[in-house]
Each structure stands twice: as C-alpha cells, then as structure tokens.
Amino acid sequence: MDPLRTVLVADILVDADGRIAALADPAARAPAQRSIEASGLVIVPGLIQAHIHLCQTLFRGLAEDKPLLPWLRERIWPLEAAHDPDSLRASARLGIAELLLGGTTAILDMGTVHHTDALFEAAAETGIRYTGGKAMMDTGEGVPGGLLETTALALRDSDRLARDWHGREGGRLRYAYSPRFVLTASYDLLRSVGARARANQMLVHTHASEQRDESELVRERFGVSNIRLLANLGLAETNACFAHCVWPEPDEFDILSSGGASVVHCPSCNMKLGSGIAPIAEYLDCGVNVALGADGAASNNRLDAWEELRLAGLLATLRSGPSAPAAADLFELATIGGARALGMDVDIGSIEIGKCADLTMLDLQRAHAVGPDDVYTRLLYSARASDVRLVTIGGKVVVENGSLKSFREAEAVADAEHQRALLVNRAGVSTAG
Numbered sequence: 132m133d134p135l136r137t138v139l140v141a142d143i144l145v146d147a148d149g150r151i152a153a154l155a156d157p158a159a160r161a162p163a164q165r166s167i168e169a170s171g172l173v174i175v176p177g178l179i180q181a182h183i184h185l186c187q188t189l190f191r192g193l194a195e196d197k198p199l200l201p202w203l204r205e206r207i208w209p210l211e212a213a214h215d216p217d218s219l220r221a222s223a224r225l226g227i228a229e230l231l232l233g234g235t236t237a238i239l240d241m242g243t244v245h246h247t248d249a250l251f252e253a254a255a256e257t258g259i260r261y262t263g264g265k266a267m268m269d270t271g272e273g274v275p276g277g278l279l280e281t282t283a284l285a286l287r288d289s290d291r292l293a294r295d296w297h298g299r300e301g302g303r304l305r306y307a308y309s310p311r312f313v314l315t316a317s318y319d320l321l322r323s324v325g326a327r328a329r330a331n332q333m334l335v336h337t338h339a340s341e342q343r344d345e346s347e348l349v350r351e352r353f354g355v356s357n358i359r360l361l362a363n364l365g366l367a368e369t370n371a372c373f374a375h376c377v378w379p380e381p382d383e384f385d386i387l388s389s390g391g392a393s394v395v396h397c398p399s400c401n402m403k404l405g406s407g408i409a410p411i412a413e414y415l416d417c418g419v420n421v422a423l424g425a426d427g428a429a430s431n432n433r434l435d436a437w438e439e440l441r442l443a444g445l446l447a448t449l450r451s452g453p454s455a456p457a458a459a460d461l462f463e464l465a466t467i468g469g470a471r472a473l474g475m476d477v478d479i480g481s482i483e484i485g486k487c488a489d490l491t492m493l494d495l496q497r498a499h500a501v502g503p504d505d506v507y508t509r510l511l512y513s514a515r516a517s518d519v520r521l522v523t524i525g526g527k528v529v530v531e532n533g534s535l536k537s538f539r540e541a542e543a544v545a546d547a548e549h550q551r552a553l554l555v556n557r558a559g560v561s562t563a564g
Contacts, residue, residue, distance in 0.1 A: 132176050132466045132481040138506055141155060141156065141157065142157050148526075149527065150488060151488050152484065173492070174493075175510065176480055176482055177234065177489035177524065178235045179469025180434070182241075182336075182395040182425075183241070184242075185227065185238075186223070187429040187430075189428075190207065190210050191432055193429065193555070197404075198342065203273070208275050210429075211266075212277030212278050213277075213557040213558035216249040219250060220250075220252065221546045221549070221551075222550070228540050229435070230434050231258075231529050232533070233436060233437065236491065236523075237260035237262075237470075237473065238260070239262045241336055242263055243278070244266050244267075244285075245277075247264065251299070255300050258524055260303050260525075263309075264307040264336060266310075267286075267311060268310075269315075269319075270316065271316075282323070286323055289308055289309075289327075293306040302478075308333060310335075311337065312337055312339065316337075321366060329365075329369055334371065334372065335366055335371035336374075337371070337373060338374045339358050340357040340377060343378055343407065358379060361373070361392075367386050367390035368390045370391045371390075372395050372473075373394055374424065384414065385417070388417045394409070394411075394421045395421075395424045395472065397424050400427075400430040408450045410451075411443065411447050411456070411464075412450065412451040412456055413451075415456055436516075440461065443464060457507070458512070488525060493518040494518055494520050495509055495510075499513055517533075
C-alpha cells in the first residue's frame with residue numbers, strides 16, 4: 132500500500148525497535164534472531180479501524196431492531212451508564228480479542244463517559260495500537276443522568292486522561308477528544324474540543340449525519356446541516372474523524388475535502404440500523420480521506436474488518452454502478468486511509484522501510500479465495516478473518532497460528548460472560564433484544 136501500490140515477493144526485516152528495516156530478496160536472506168516462515172502467505176499492513184466502540188462489546192444482541200435515536204435512548208445509553216471498571220475492561224478485552232484475531236492492529240475507539248482508564252489499561256495489556264477517549268456528553272434529550280456531565284467536568288476529565296495516557300507504551304496509546312455527536316454536545320463543548328485539538332495536535336472523534344432523522348433534527352434545532360455545524364464550530368479544520376456521514380448535503384463535500392476531517396465508513400452498522408448507504412465514491416472523487424470501521428458489536432454484532440471491506444465494495448457498486456472505486460482503492464480505506472485518519476500515516480498503514488512492523492499475514496490458498504490474479508480483488512471480496520495466520524504490532528507477535536499471544540481468548544470470553552450478566556442486571560434491561 133505504498134504510493135506505487137507495489138506488490139512483491141520479499142523478506143521483511145524488522146529491527147530491534149519494531150520497525151521495517153528492509154524489504155529484501157529472499158535469495159539473500161540475512162541472519163535474524165527469529166525467522167517466521169511465510170511462504171505462500173499474503174502479507175498486508177495491519178488493518179486499521181477508525182471507528183469502534185469497545186464499551187459496547189458486551190451489548191451484542193441487546194439492542195436489536197431499533198432505529199438510531201431510540202436504539203441509543205432506550206438501550207445503549209442505559210447499558211453504558213451501568214458499566215463499572217470491571218465490566219468495561221471485560222468488554223474491551225473481548226472486543227480486542229476479536230479485532231486482533233481478525234488482523235486489525237490499530238483502532239480509534241470511543242468509550243462511554245466514565246471509567247475510561249479501564250479501556251487504556253486493557254489496550255496496554257493486550258498489545259493493540261489504540262487511540263481512544265471518553266465520550267463527552269453535556270446535553271441531550273434522553274441522556275440518562277449517569278452519562279450527563281457538565282461541560283467543565285467533561286473537559287477536565289478528558290484533559291486528565293490525555294495527560295495520563297497520550298503517548299504511553301512507546302506511542303502505541305494515544306488520546307482523542309470524543310464529543311459523542313451534535314445532539315449531545317453543547318456549542319461550548321464542541322468549540323473547546325476544537326481549540327484543544329488545534330493547540331495539542333490531538334485527534335477529534337465524533338459522529339455525524341448517521342441517519343436521516345438525526346440530520347433533520349439537527350437542522351430543525353440549529354438551523355444548519357450537521358457537518359456544516361461542526362465546521363462552523365471549528366472541528367472540520369482539525370484532524371478529526373467523522374463517523375458515518377451517510378447523509379451529507381451538497382456543500383458538505385467541499386467542507387470535508389478542504390479541511391482536516393476524514394469520513395469513517397461503517398457499512399454493516401449502517402445497514403443493520405437502516406441508516407442508508409454512504410456516498411463513498413463521491414467522497415473519494417472529491418478528495419475526502421475515507422477510513423473504515425465496524426462501529427460496535429451492539430450495532431454490527433461483529434468487529435470484522437474483512438466483512439466491512441467486502442460490504443464497502445458491494446455497497447459502492449450498488450450505489451454508484453460501474454464507476455465504483457476499484458478494489459485497490461477500497462483496500463486503502465482499511466490501511467493507509469485509516470492511518471491518515473488517525474494522523475499516523477508516517478508510521479503505519481503501508482509496508483515501507485522505516486514504518487512500524489504492524490503486519491497481518493493471511494493464507495488465501497483456500498477454496499473461497501483461490502482464483503483472481505489481482506491480489507486486491509482477493510483481499511477485498513474473498514478474504515475472511517479466519518484466513519489470518521499471524522499478526523504483529525511494532526514487530527511483536529500478537530497472533531500466531533490463529534491464537535492470541537498476549538492474553539487468552541478463553542479467559543476473555545469467560546470474564547465477558549460473567550460481567551455481561553452483572554451489567555444487564557445493573558441496567559435493568561431484558562436480554563431478549
């Protein structure tokens with residue numbers, strides 16, 4: 132995924148700092164402390180998901196068959212308000228297990244309002260490359276008291292988390308200011324977040340124009356469209372990730388292309404919540420950077436980047452026909468496009484000398500994947516999470532032979548099941564969906 136889209140047969144030499152030192156001819160193999168035999172495998176940059184909710188992994192199947200705003204008000208927010216540090220840690224570990232096993236090496240995560248340290252602790256322990264932040268909510272219809280904060284408290288806690296976690300683990304952990312969306316964030320909060328992001332060069336993470344009803348409500352209340360409002364408050368000029376952007380207005384394409392914000396496409400979530408099909412081809416044609424995300428297990432039921440890639444391709448063709456982006460261009464969403472969205476394209480997103488050795492290795496010599504000569508077509512439309520054999524982050528092996536190396540999947544599952552039962556009881560919701 133370098134600028135020339137180079138595809139080659141080579142040894143990848145990783146230095147002691149976990150960076151790619153050379154791409155060498157296998158015939159001239161150099162001695163190494165450890166050699167990993169990858170003959171016959173396809174090695175790609177570790178996949179990047181730029182919109183995740185690890186706090187919702189325990190909610191899988193608990194918020195079915197509802198449109199966005201009732202889904203949030205009746206299910207997701209009461210469940211998030213019931214989290215304690217133990218349940219949040221279990222939710223994060225379960226989600227990270229699925230992400231790593233599927234070849235995702237870096238994520239942008241939005242937490243709930245409280246206990247955000249537990250998310251960073253889980254990320255530090257499990258080895259994933261993590262950018263995240265607490266959800267900031269200082270207003271909003273239907274927001275439970277357990278999630279509603281004053282503007283000052285939301286900013287003060289976010290500032291404290293940024294001081295404590297940004298840059299930890301050799302830069303593997305990073306902070307992002309995360310106002311939830313326009314309907315739950317005051318003007319003062321959004322303006323203050325923009326000012327902090329510009330001053331500290333930190334990422335902003337929020338939702339925008341996810342469903343038609345939401346977009347119409349924003350215009351009704353504020354007299355301006357959703358993305359335009361974020362731009363007016365200074366967020367479109369920051370390094371920001373706007374999740375979904377399914378319903379942009381015509382002038383908002385230029386706003387996004389001229390500012391620093393990226394669109395994060397979440398195909399499965401948008402389909403499952405009935406949100407619509409985001410105009411990805413149009414964004415790319417206008418020069419907007421687009422990344423990919425599974426969103427959360429409560430609105431998707433999986434955190435599988437390969438499924439999101441496949442659906443991104445299919446939906447682009449459904450919406451745009453033969454003019455849809457090519458497979459190589461769509462594969463960019465989960466690699467170098469995701470790295471740009473996170474402001475990390477100098478370090479990750481492609482296999483190039485000097486970049487971090489965040490690598491995913493797949494066996495595509497499988498019945499469902501043999502056929503196309505074009506590797507990008509195979510990766511986009513045929514690859515599955517179960518094809519992943521080995522994953523490294525900063526040169527450290529985190530998945531080998533389909534098993535986690537930094538923690539045990541069975542323990543994460545057992546703890547998640549235990550904490551889920553306690554969480555549901557605290558929230559007082561039914562497990563029937």
